[in-house]
Amino acid sequence: MAALFWFVVFLAAFLALAWHRVRLGTATGVIAALLLVCTLTSTGLGLGLFLWLLFAAIVVPLNVTAIRRRWITRPALDLFARVLPTLSATERTALEAGTVWWEGEMFSGAPDWRRLERLPEAELSAREEAFLDGPVQQLLDLCDEWRITHEDADLSPEAWRFIKAERFWAMIIPERYGGLGFSAYAHSCVLAKLGSGPAGGTVGPIVAVPNSLGPAELLMHYGTEAQKDHYLPRLASGDEIPCFGLTSPHAGSDAGAIPDRGVVCHGEWNGEPVLGMRLTWDKRYITLAPVATVLGLAIRMYDPDGLLGDDVDLGVTCALVPTDTAGVHTGRRHFPASAPFQNGPTWGTDVFVPLDCIIGGRAMIGQGWRMLMECLSVGRSISLPSGSTGDAIASARLTGAYAVVRRQFNVSIGRFEGVQEALARIAGRTYACESVRRFTANAVDLGEKPSVASGIAKYHVTTLAQQVAKDAMDVHAGKAVMLGPSNPVARRFQAAPVNITVEGANILTRSMMIFGQGAIRCHPYVLDEIEAANDPDREAALDAFDALLYAHIGHDLSAAARSLVMGVTGGRTSAAGRVRELAPHYRALNRYSANLALVADLAMATLGGSLKFRESLSARLGDVLSYLYIASATLKRFVEDGAHAEDLPLVRWVCEDAFAAIEAALAGVIRHLPNRPAAWLARALIFPIGRRAQGPSDALGRQLADMLQTPGPQRERLTPRCYADQTHRRGLSLFEAAMQATLDAADLQARLDRAVKNGEIRADHPAERIEAAAGRGLFDADEARRMRDLYALQMAVIHVDDFDPAEMQSVVARERAQTSGPG
Numbered sequence: 001m002a003a004l005f006w007f008v009v010f011l012a013a014f015l016a017l018a019w020h021r022v023r024l025g026t027a028t029g030v031i032a033a034l035l036l037v038c039t040l041t042s043t044g045l046g047l048g049l050f051l052w053l054l055f056a057a058i059v060v061p062l063n064v065t066a067i068r069r070r071w072i073t074r075p076a077l078d079l080f081a082r083v084l085p086t087l088s089a090t091e092r093t094a095l096e097a098g099t100v101w102w103e104g105e106m107f108s109g110a111p112d113w114r115r116l117e118r119l120p121e122a123e124l125s126a127r128e129e130a131f132l133d134g135p136v137q138q139l140l141d142l143c144d145e146w147r148i149t150h151e152d153a154d155l156s157p158e159a160w161r162f163i164k165a166e167r168f169w170a171m172i173i174p175e176r177y178g179g180l181g182f183s184a185y186a187h188s189c190v191l192a193k194l195g196s197g198p199a200g201g202t203v204g205p206i207v208a209v210p211n212s213l214g215p216a217e218l219l220m221h222y223g224t225e226a227q228k229d230h231y232l233p234r235l236a237s238g239d240e241i242p243c244f245g246l247t248s249p250h251a252g253s254d255a256g257a258i259p260d261r262g263v264v265c266h267g268e269w270n271g272e273p274v275l276g277m278r279l280t281w282d283k284r285y286i287t288l289a290p291v292a293t294v295l296g297l298a299i300r301m302y303d304p305d306g307l308l309g310d311d312v313d314l315g316v317t318c319a320l321v322p323t324d325t326a327g328v329h330t331g332r333r334h335f336p337a338s339a340p341f342q343n344g345p346t347w348g349t350d351v352f353v354p355l356d357c358i359i360g361g362r363a364m365i366g367q368g369w370r371m372l373m374e375c376l377s378v379g380r381s382i383s384l385p386s387g388s389t390g391d392a393i394a395s396a397r398l399t400g401a402y403a404v405v406r407r408q409f410n411v412s413i414g415r416f417e418g419v420q421e422a423l424a425r426i427a428g429r430t431y432a433c434e435s436v437r438r439f440t441a442n443a444v445d446l447g448e449k450p451s452v453a454s455g456i457a458k459y460h461v462t463t464l465a466q467q468v469a470k471d472a473m474d475v476h477a478g479k480a481v482m483l484g485p486s487n488p489v490a491r492r493f494q495a496a497p498v499n500i501t502v503e504g505a506n507i508l509t510r511s512m513m514i515f516g517q518g519a520i521r522c523h524p525y526v527l528d529e530i531e532a533a534n535d536p537d538r539e540a541a542l543d544a545f546d547a548l549l550y551a552h553i554g555h556d557l558s559a560a561a562r563s564l565v566m567g568v569t570g571g572r573t574s575a576a577g578r579v580r581e582l583a584p585h586y587r588a589l590n591r592y593s594a595n596l597a598l599v600a601d602l603a604m605a606t607l608g609g610s611l612k613f614r615e616s617l618s619a620r621l622g623d624v625l626s627y628l629y630i631a632s633a634t635l636k637r638f639v640e641d642g643a644h645a646e647d648l649p650l651v652r653w654v655c656e657d658a659f660a661a662i663e664a665a666l667a668g669v670i671r672h673l674p675n676r677p678a679a680w681l682a683r684a685l686i687f688p689i690g691r692r693a694q695g696p697s698d699a700l701g702r703q704l705a706d707m708l709q710t711p712g713p714q715r716e717r718l719t720p721r722c723y724a725d726q727t728h729r730r731g732l733s734l735f736e737a738a739m740q741a742t743l744d745a746a747d748l749q750a751r752l753d754r755a756v757k758n759g760e761i762r763a764d765h766p767a768e769r770i771e772a773a774a775g776r777g778l779f780d781a782d783e784a785r786r787m788r789d790l791y792a793l794q795m796a797v798i799h800v801d802d803f804d805p806a807e808m809q810s811v812v813a814r815e816r817a818q819t820s821g822p823g
């Protein structure tokens with residue numbers, strides 16, 4: 001009995017010391033004191049002696065620096081250097097390019113919720129609000145989706161002029177150059193609202209690309225003053241249309257492998273002899289290339305004749321080439337799926353341009369990869385997550401409205417549990433998308449270049465929006481399948497792969513980037529340990545590594561203790577943020593954060609550098625990090641929205657969905673970890689009483705489905721700033737008018753349904769039933785008018801288009817048929 005008692009005491013002491021990461025000296029003192037009491041009170045001499053010897057064998061090497069350095073740290077350093085992930089130059093540049101933000105906190109194993117609460121809220125200035133309500137709304141009014149996607153395969157000339165005149169391409173350009181100088185958050189809100197428009201898939205990229213990774217962004221950060229003064233005002237006014245070409249037929253995801261080149265040489269420019277380069281490139285998929293006046297190019301520079309120095313391969317370099325330069329080929333178009341924004345190939349062979357065309361001038365030769373990586377994390381935080389969020393928001397509103405208006409089996413389809421399941425996923429995922437969009441754009445305004453968070457936002461928001469689009473299709477069913485101006489959802493579904501593919505295709509982003517970068521960037525010690533291990537001064541390396549190693553071991557012991565205790569208690573003992581209603585979620589996240597810290601280190605320790613080739617493991621570890629990020633962004637958003645109690649079901653749904661995904665990912669890592677003892681240890685510590693997260697319940701799902709079908713402030717908060725045409729009743733404005741009318745007339749409809757059921761009214765057709773009810777005095781004149789109006793609105797919503805066969809031909813085929821004439 002006494003042995004059991006002391007076992008429990010020592011275990012509890014060890015867990016408490018590890019949990020709180022008590023310093024080694026203090027921990028040694030506490031254990032020694034307990035051991036003393038134990039030997040004096042309970043153990044026999046033999047056992048006492050054994051325990052003290054064991055204790056000494058462990059603590060002496062740890063506490064005596066000379067012994068520790070020689071017998072533990074040095075071999076560990078050698079081992080670490082052997083298993084260290086080898087970093088290529090491009091990987092190193094990518095790792096060093098960004099900053100670590102909240103995702104680092106999630107990786108720490110013990111997130112500081114006060115830090116989350118202290119983050120300032122994202123806000124819009126009056127000028128930015130006015131832009132959203134004015135020019136953004138007006139631009140969307142100018143975009144006739146069906147004409148754009150089916151007839152013209154382009155925006156109207158008026159819309160193009162409007163984009164330039166209102167400086168849509170200049171959101172990131174400072175006002176002193178004639179730009180709008182918007183915050184990242186405002187920029188994101190503009191793209192989200194554009195994404196919510198019916199033609200968002202086309203107009204969105206046209207606006208997004210010049211504001212994202214492209215000439216303006218690169219010039220602002222790296223351009224010479226002369227380049228900035230020349231180009232930025234012209235880009236801001238739309239006098240120059242930019243595009244940026246990185247992707248080649250042979251280098252898509254592996255962008256560092258571009259074969260496009262620039263060879264330093266002498267030549268002639270504007271009649272003058274100058275030092276320049278001969279550019280040869282073949283790029284594809286380049287947004288705006290067909291209409292661009294200035295072409296940004298990523299090429300690899302070579303100096304075979306030593307005109308600049310001794311090096312021949314100078315590395316990736318970014319140049320700006322006017323498209324009217326002799327030998328530049330642009331103008332042909334690709335045809336992106338159901339979102340025909342201007343996109344096409346560009347190529348050129350031995351096109352001579354002066355070295356002044358290099359962004360940042362000669363000083364930036366060879367710096368292209370770094371420049372692209374640094375700007376990419378900012379662009380990736382904004383463009384695609386924002387467009388996809390707008391898309392999800394519009395799908396959510398349309399589908400909620402449709403579920404009210406469309407009746408089958410004499411009830412609105414939104415009353416069926418099967419449809420409610422889809423509506424719940426739509427609502428929950430839309431809430432998550434908007435939360436992540438805001439959170440990540442705000443990080444950019446706080447000065448971050450969050451490379452890992454931007455990967456999370458890019459992958460998850462575009463994937464969630466695609467899932468929302470798919471659920472929207474399923475709920476609209478035949479209405480969604482039949483293309484035409486009356487179909488508000490199909491183009492969203494068809495165009496979703498665009499955002500999935502660009503700026504890092506999603507499979508690659510999930511499998512390689514999120515955890516691949518996160519493990520090194522967000523980990524509190526690994527990057528410093530890699531640097532120490534690579535230090536050629538072995539004594540300095542040993543000094544640095546000694547401190548890091550013991551802090552790292554403390555981190556792992558803490559993660560293990562926290563995982564075990566919270567695995568049993570569900571995190572009940574851990575620190576939560578201040579909002580009481582959110583406490584269970586904060587605490588669950590504490591547990592999963594500790595799990596991630598533990599399992600990531602077990603995977604890295606047992607697989608070393610080969611972990612980066614184990615993409616399925618890396619992807620699952622990335623999923624854990626991602627869902628921690630998504631859930632914490634959601635907690636932050638709830639508070640920013642005013643902490644309305646009626647929004648709590650949305651938070652619960654997102655968190656419970658995230659927790660189930662996290663547990664599935666952790667179980668997947670444990671199942672597939674090649675080192676089985678490490679896997680068993682992980683299972684024992686992470687799931688001491690098994691997996692518990694079950695995902696959102698049906699009852700919770702029904703609450704979310706109701707929110708989408710109930711007009712009011714809560715639905716507005718869930719789907720903010722969604723575009724609706726205010727001048728014509730079409731698209732969303734039609735759907736919402738019909739939804740409101742359906743809900744307003746619910747009592748009349750119920751009266752009519754009862755009359756049909758009890759045989760009072762015998763007509764089969766809904767319109768005839770209304771007339772019969774009016775004729776029998778079941779409705780007074782006003783009620784009959786309301787029901788007729790409602791019927792007309794419902795018919796307009798469920799209407800699908802039909803075409804004369806000739807209308808279904810492409811415009812080109814029609815023109816060809818007309819010009820060739822009969823026979």
Ligand SMILES: Cc1cc2nc3c(=O)[nH]c(=O)nc-3n(C[C@H](O)[C@H](O)[C@H](O)COP(=O)(O)OP(=O)(O)OC[C@H]3O[C@@H](n4cnc5c(N)ncnc54)[C@H](O)[C@@H]3O)c2cc1C
Pocket residue numbers: 209244245246247251252253254284285286287288336343498501502503504505506507508509511512615
């Ligand atoms: C509409 C559109 C607009 C674009 N605009 C531009 C632009 O303006 N400028 C520009 O330079 N580029 C642009 N791109 C190119 C875009 O960035 C690339 O399409 C993207 O990088 C993917 O390259 P890829 O299509 O060749 O796919 P691939 O590289 O061939 O990849 C095929 C598949 O393999 C996966 N994959 C590849 N490597 C790995 C790996 N190591 N691990 C796991 N999975 C992997 C990818 O995720 C993908 O699913 C655009 C593309 C599109 C479709």
